[in-house]
Amino acid sequence: MQAIIERLLQPKAWPTIMWAVVMAGLTFLLHLLTTRPSLSHAVPKLWKPDDLPILGAWRFYSHRQEMYYDAQTSTDTGNFSFFIGKKHVVGVSGPEGRKTFFDTKDLVLHDGFSALFAGFPEQSAGDGENFNRFFKMCLNSLFKSESLNKKIDLLANDAQRMCEALAVAPVSDSHPDWRVMNPFDSMYRLVYQLTTRTIGASEIAEDPELFNRTLSIFEQFESRTSVLKLFLPWLPTPNFIIRMYSGARLYKTFLDIIKSREKSGKRVDDAFQHIIDTGASTSDVISFEIASLFAGLVNSGIHASYIPLYCADNPEWKAKVQAEVDGVVAKYRSTPDQSPAMVLSSLSVEQWDNEFPLIDLTLRESIRIGQPGCGFRKNNGPRDIPIGSTGEVIPRGSYAAYLFNDVHLDPNIYTDSQKFDPTRYFHDRAEDRKMSHTYVGWGSGRHPCVGMRFAKLEMVLSSAYFFAMFEFEPSEKDGSLRTEPVPPVDAKLHQVRKPDDPIFIRYKPRAY
Ligand code: HEM
Ligand SMILES: *[C@@H]1O[C@H](CO)[C@@H](O)[C@H](O)[C@H]1NC(C)=O
Ligand SMILES: *[C@@H]1O[C@H](CO)[C@@H](O)[C@H](O)[C@H]1NC(C)=O
Numbered sequence: 001m002q003a004i005i006e007r008l009l010q011p012k013a014w015p016t017i018m019w020a021v022v023m024a025g026l027t028f029l030l031h032l033l034t035t036r037p038s039l040s041h042a043v044p045k046l047w048k049p050d051d052l053p054i055l056g057a058w059r060f061y062s063h064r065q066e067m068y069y070d071a072q073t074s075t076d077t078g079n080f081s082f083f084i085g086k087k088h089v090v091g092v093s094g095p096e097g098r099k100t101f102f103d104t105k106d107l108v109l110h111d112g113f114s115a116l117f118a119g120f121p122e123q124s125a126g127d128g129e130n131f132n133r134f135f136k137m138c139l140n141s142l143f144k145s146e147s148l149n150k151k152i153d154l155l156a157n158d159a160q161r162m163c164e165a166l167a168v169a170p171v172s173d174s175h176p177d178w179r180v181m182n183p184f185d186s187m188y189r190l191v192y193q194l195t196t197r198t199i200g201a202s203e204i205a206e207d208p209e210l211f212n213r214t215l216s217i218f219e220q221f222e223s224r225t226s227v228l229k230l231f232l233p234w235l236p237t238p239n240f241i242i243r244m245y246s247g248a249r250l251y252k253t254f255l256d257i258i259k260s261r262e263k264s265g266k267r268v269d270d271a272f273q274h275i276i277d278t279g280a281s282t283s284d285v286i287s288f289e290i291a292s293l294f295a296g297l298v299n300s301g302i303h304a305s306y307i308p309l310y311c312a313d314n315p316e317w318k319a320k321v322q323a324e325v326d327g328v329v330a331k332y333r334s335t336p337d338q339s340p341a342m343v344l345s346s347l348s349v350e351q352w353d354n355e356f357p358l359i360d361l362t363l364r365e366s367i368r369i370g371q372p373g374c375g376f377r378k379n380n381g382p383r384d385i386p387i388g389s390t391g392e393v394i395p396r397g398s399y400a401a402y403l404f405n406d407v408h409l410d411p412n413i414y415t416d417s418q419k420f421d422p423t424r425y426f427h428d429r430a431e432d433r434k435m436s437h438t439y440v441g442w443g444s445g446r447h448p449c450v451g452m453r454f455a456k457l458e459m460v461l462s463s464a465y466f467f468a469m470f471e472f473e474p475s476e477k478d479g480s481l482r483t484e485p486v487p488p489v490d491a492k493l494h495q496v497r498k499p500d501d502p503i504f505i506r507y508k509p510r511a512y
Pocket of ligand 3: 208209212
């Protein structure tokens with residue numbers, strides 16, 4: 001035995017046959033790692049310029065929109081395909097591409113998403129149809145009127161408290177009439193607070209230290225996307241390991257909460273307990289928490305921050321929203337000495353749902369121009385899926401990707417499509433209703449967003465108190481007026497996130 005080992009440790013002395021065996025082994029491994037599925041003739045043309053050996057189309061994660069447009073314009077139909085590692089992906093576009101993508105039953109969202117979206121918390125893989133059904137069922141139950149109305153006082157109070165804290169923040173350095181905020185701090189934190197209250201554990205919502213710690217873990221997931229891992233799934237990349245570790249810390253946090261509740265025997269009436277009481281396994285309960293808090297934070301936190309920024313840059317929209325909020329306050333004020341914040345705090349969920357259509361349009365517009373990235377599906381059905389009448393297909397077992405900007409920034413549908421202009425949704429223009437799947441900001445067809453109602457509630461809560469209490473303008477960090485408009489959301493991103501360079505607003509109490 002020892003002789004063999006010594007021999008092996010000296011490759012120079014290996015006999016030829018040994019070399020042959022090693023080479024054959026390596027070749028076989030390489031073959032395993034690189035062999036791609038064979039594809040039928042009807043597959044949209046393979047986009048070659050970005051097809052790197054083994055990896056495939058890396059640019060899909062570094063400059064997605066650019067690659068999408070390059071590939072799209074190179075084919076007759078506008079549909080094309082590419083590889084991510086060994087995974088075959090069909091990029092669809094145009095009206096019929098959209099229809100196929102959003103309406104076909106065998107195109108499964110969950111499987112496409114977990115295979116191609118970089119950045120999801122590892123610990124919440126929550127594989128399988130059953131978990132997926134459980135996940136949506138829990139969210140639907142937490143977002144019912146009855147559940148939300150039980151929480152609305154707490155939620156309104158959080159929004160009011162954020163504004164009260166803003167009111168006593170230090171004044172700005174160079175313009176002492178004004179205070180300065182970065183909405184991606186204040187609004188973002190508020191959204192996490194509202195989200196933990198509604199779908200999370202009260203231990204987290206009410207303990208500032210635990211609140212900060214879990215929020216920073218969730219933010220890590222966004223900055224630590226392990227794209228390389230999507231291409232080479234067998235490679236344990238550093239970001240992947242960090243995300244595993246972060247996921248494990250979150251898991252432990254929730255596990256500790258469960259244990260301490262069991263130990264104290266205290267009944268806590270919150271969303272977490274509601275999920276525990278479904279009787280699902282501990283691992284499903286915690287996976288639900290991690291996945292839903294993440295889903296609840298990513299988009300909502302960002303758009304809650306963009307709404308006041310866009311309104312600061314568009315004074316006529318700031319005035320419209322202010323007038324809307326003032327109108328609601330006047331309508332529901334019961335005694336003359338009630339402050340606007342007190343009136344807002346008396347609204348029911350249904351009133352929040354229905355009384356702020358203009359805030360809803362600013363959100364609609366913020367999402368339209370702020371949704372870089374793609375939807376993903378996997379063809380899990382028994383056969384190839386035709387893409388409209390092109391004669392092309394999404395093969396069985398392949399993936400499909402649809403770039404939201406393909407429709408949202410199409411100048412033939414949305415005039416001056418990069419511009420923030422919610423009047424485009426007014427009845428006389430109705431640009432978002434020109435044809436089916438023209439607005440896909442909340443999903444469309446078979447997979448509408450399950451969190452839409454709650455996300456909209458978060459937006460009206462965070463905006464209404466702020467607009468009611470403050471006058472505000474675009475600003476620099478030191479409190480001087482900002483003259484540059486808010487930069488457009490970076491189309492290179494595969495998910496909307498906080499801008500790299502912070503953008504500020506200066507504000508002061510409104511005179512009533
Ligand atoms: C402004 C905030 C939000 C935006 C813009 C947004 C957008 C979307 C979009 C575009 C889709 C469809 C994706 C596709 O077709 O591939 C979707 C699906 C989904 N969203 Fe949201 N979302 C938001 C907030 C939320 C919140 C707060 C939750 C839950 C806490 C949530 C949970 C979900 C779930 C579970 C799905 C998948 C539905 C399915 O599998 O059929 N979303 N969302
Ligand atoms: C992709 O194929 C569909 C299906 O026929 C077609 O309607 C669509 O126009 C194509 N995309 C483009 C950009 O041409
Ligand atoms: C939580 O973070 C905020 C903002 O970064 C900070 O102001 C606050 O002091 C932190 N609280 C605790 C308990 O760490």
